[in-house]
Structures are given as structure tokens and as C-alpha cells.
Amino acid sequence: MHDFIQLWAQHTPILSILLPAFTGFILVLLGNPGSGSLSYDWRQPWRRGISLISTILGLGLAISYLMLAKTGQITVYNLSEWSAPFGIVLVLDQLSALMLVLTYGLALPVLWFACQQWDERGRYFHAMFHFLMMGLCGAFLTGDLFNLFVFFEVLLLASYVLLLHSQGKPRFQLGVHYVTINLLASALFLIGLGMIYGSVGSLNMADVARLIPTLAEDQHRLAVVGGLILFIVFGIKAAMLPVGFWLPKTYAVAATPVAAIFTIMTKVGIYAILRVNGTVFDDELSQKILSNWLLPIGLITSLYGVIGAIGAERLRRFVGFMMLSSIGTILIAIALFSTQAWTAALYYLVHSTLIAAAFYLFCGWVTAQRGEFKDHFNIAPQMKQHKVMSIIYLLIALMIAGLPPFSGFLGKVFLLQATADAPYQGIIIAVVLLVGLLSILALTRVGFILFWRASRPEDDPDNDAYHSYQALPAKAPKGNDKAIYLLLAALVAYVVFANPIQRYAFSTAQQMQNNRLYEMAVLKQDETGQVISVQPYxxxxxxxxxxxxxxxxxxxxxxxxxxxxxxxxxxxxxxxxxxxxxxxxxxxxxxxxxxxxxxxxx
Structure with a gap:
């Protein structure tokens, strides 16, 4: 046990990346027959067992990292013992620890649900799931801009395969769009990195943050332009307007567990905006440009999302538009550039991820019980579990609309409190309150169609509609309802423990805005206290x-x-x-x- 603890202490945090990586390789080596053969393949229980055990271990690692980061300690892991900025480093701080816990906390119930039968509808589901986890963990832990690009590509490659899971023409068509958009974003990412490296001479986040204010004017402007190109790339990943139109349709065609786990992927873009544009590029010019653009983008995204939800014709697209609205709310908080506002952004980020995942799982339940009507907003016969489903929908609606006493309400309260000394306070408050009101109207419309106006089931045995209705499942898809209960229970606990969670978020925001602390932890110094860096290049x-x-x-x-x-x-x-x-x-x-x-x- 002593050797294990010593190994863990020595190699934190790379274990969080190696665990899903080796799990994915093992699952690939197990092989995978066609989707039609998976239901009776003797290796399928092994795949599920290995996948679930790895995810449970990953959650345990993430929690241990959170307890370590809670002390304020920043842990740096030098790959191949090359120190920054000359080598690749992984950095575990409070923000990355929080994102790891959120990632694995969402992955476990979603994967458990997928193991019931969804994983039999396509090849290599479990392997791709863990490669996705590898990319997510790497993106949250890396301290290097180029390796942020590398881990983005890892998670995107896995997401391409997962999006096509269960096959189908709509998935293939929108999958092509999804791949094309992300290839364009990757090309822009490389261009931005090239401009930053060409002007700064380094891609280590701490080193770039330290050197940018010291650059000559022309080099400084080139580096700032590179940072703004990265902001566009991260905006595409986060699905903010005007580069976020792809999300509602794309997520609407994904398999239910895939759509649920994809809710964390937009938060990678939010994380990157916070980490790179919020703290690395913290010089006056970068912050001035970003603040002038980010606040209107957040306000417009939030309004557009809820208006799109009102006009949506399918439940899955409705959830996608509500996700866009929540992303806009987070961007508004980030744009204020204060510790209190970033605290609100972090608190609301966790809430929006979990509730969106629960909503997508609920879409799968609705689709299964409405038969040919699926999740379209058409009047259909009453669902067989309409009572329990209406209660679950009411809870989800209250949470996602931000009504008291749930976590969405607290997140918006924290945001409104943070606008006390902010410019455009009146506009921000008006938009947040208007979005809340429109969200209530949109959710009421959906509930009215799905439950209140549902017609009575056909009771004449001689009618074909009677037999079609009787053929529908009387229960939720296996594991579907229980996965939703787990996520909703987590959100209730999120409210109960809001005080310590808010303190942790506040401490995280303070740590993020203390570039000097991050620099001292990542970069080495000589005996005179000077940072050993690549400059002068x-x-x-x-x-x-x-x-x-x-x-x-x-x-x-x-x-x-x-x-x-x-x-x-x-x-x-x-x-x-x-x-x-x-x-x-x-x-x-x-x-x-x-x-x-x-x-x-x-």
C-alpha cells in the first residue's frame, strides 16, 4: 500500500490520462464483431466490466485530485523530467480538478445506462468512450497550448465515431457537418498557435502569460491576434454565437447516452476560454478586446438559445437550444472578469452540464414511450408512465429554468450579485431575467404538448392504433430512469452543499486570476530568482x-x-x-x- 501511495503521489496527475488511454487500448485488443453480434458475444460482459471499473477508478482519482487541489496546492508533472517551458507539463489546480470530477461524475451514470443495451448498437463504443475521456482529461490537465490542441484532436476523433453510433442517415449527414466544422476549427487552432509561437517563442501557458507584456509592439499585436483566433476556435467548441448553430441539430441525432456525455464537450470550450483567454492573455489589450466582444456574444447567445427553444419542433432540439442559452449565461459571467462573476460561472457550469445530460436521457425515455411520434411536438396518446414522467419533467423544468430552490436559481443569483459594480448592469440583469421568463414559457409549452394535451389511448381492440399503443413499452428503457434519478439526486445535493461548493468555486476563481502563483509553480528559477525561459529567443x-x-x-x-x-x-x-x-x-x-x-x- 505504501508503494502504491508513493506511486500515486509521484505520478499525479498523469494517471488520470493513462487510465482511460490503457482502458481504450485493452478494449480495442478485445476485438469487436459487428453490432448485430454484440448481444451474444462472450466478450461483451468483459467490455462492460472493464469499462465500468475504469470509470469508477477514474472518478476516485478525480475526487482525490479535488481533495489535493482544495488545499490551494498546484501540482506540476514534468513529462520525461523536462521542465517547462522546454518540456511538456501537466498542471493540476483547482479548476482542472473540478472539471475532472464533473467529467467522471457525468460519465459514470451515462456509461452505466449505455451498458444496458445501447452499447450493442455499434462497434467499439466502450473503446471510443474511454478515448473521449482521455482527451477530456488531457485537455483539462495540460499546461501547454500545443498539447491542448493535441488533446482536442483526441477527444474529437473519438466523438466522430460516437456520433455515428447506432448508424442512420441523419447521423451520417450531420456527422459530416460536425467533422467539417471541427476540421476548420483545428486549422484555425494551428494558425493561432503559429502566430503565438512566432512572436513569443513559447507555447507553455505560464511562460506565454509572463512574456506577452514584455514583447515589442508589433510582436505583441501578433500574439494578441493569435489569442483571438484561439478564442474563435474555443467559441466553436463551446457553441457560442455566431459559430454555435451546429449544436442543436447535431446533438439531436446522437444516440441518447452519446448526447448526454457530449454535454461536457461544450464545457471544454468554456474551460479553454477561461484558461487561455481569461488568464494567459491577461494583458490590457487582450482583455479590452475580449471584454468588448464577449459580453454581447454572451447576451445574444443566451437570448437566441431560448428563442430557438420556443420555436423548436422536437424535444431533442429543444434541449440543444436550452444548452445554447445556458452557455450564453456562462459567457456573460466570464465577460465580467471579476472573482465573484467567475465564481458564478463555475457554479452554473456544473449545474448546466448535469441538467442538460439528464434532459437528454429524458428525451430517450419520451421517444421510447411515444412510438411513431417519437420526440416531435405533436399531440400523441398519453404515455404509459405519464405520471412519473410528468413529475420528472417538472423537476427538470424547474432546474433548467433557474427557479428556486434549485441550483440554476442559485447560479443566476450569484451572477446577478456579481453585476453590482459592472458596466451595463441594467442590460445584464434585464437579459438574465428575460431569458428566465422565456425559459418558463418554453418549458410550459413543451409540458403542455407532451402531457396536458395528450389524447386518451385507443381502447378499441379492433382499431390498429390500439395494437400499436399496446406494443409500446410499459417501462422506461432499461437503466434510463435510474440514470436520470442519479443525475437529479446529484443536482439536489449540489443545492444542499451549495455553501462549501460556492467557497471552492470562489477559491478557484481567485487562483485562476493569480498568474504569479501559477507561474511560480510551473516555471523553474535559478539561484537569483530569475525565471529560466526561452527568452531572449x-x-x-x-x-x-x-x-x-x-x-x-x-x-x-x-x-x-x-x-x-x-x-x-x-x-x-x-x-x-x-x-x-x-x-x-x-x-x-x-x-x-x-x-x-x-x-x-x-
Missing amino acids: DPNYLPETKYSGEKPDPNAKLIPYVISPNTLEGEHISDYKQRQINQQIEQDAASDDLPQLKPMEP
């Missing part, structure tokens, strides 16, 4: 390795600060290099000059 600088021969290196003295003590004492440093390190350290000790990164001879 010298393209002719080629660091010597053990196998590159004996070449003078004016920066040898910095090596002890960027590699671990074990590596320094091992066989990776040549005797010639070690002598250089010792000589330069002795010279610096006898000199009053501060050490600087010096160019090497070409």
Missing part, C-alpha cells in the same frame, strides 16, 4: 546532449534548475558537461553579474 541555440560531442555551452549552469536531481546525478550528463556546470556556477558565485541566457556560437 536564439534560433542558433542547440543544447548539447551526452551524445553530441564536447561543445562549449554558456548556459550549462542552468541545467540543474531544469532537470530533476536524479537525472543530474545519473548517466545522462557527460563528465565534460558536468565540469562546465561546476565551472560556470563557481564563476557566477565570484561575480556580481546576474546570469542570463547567452547565445551559442553557430
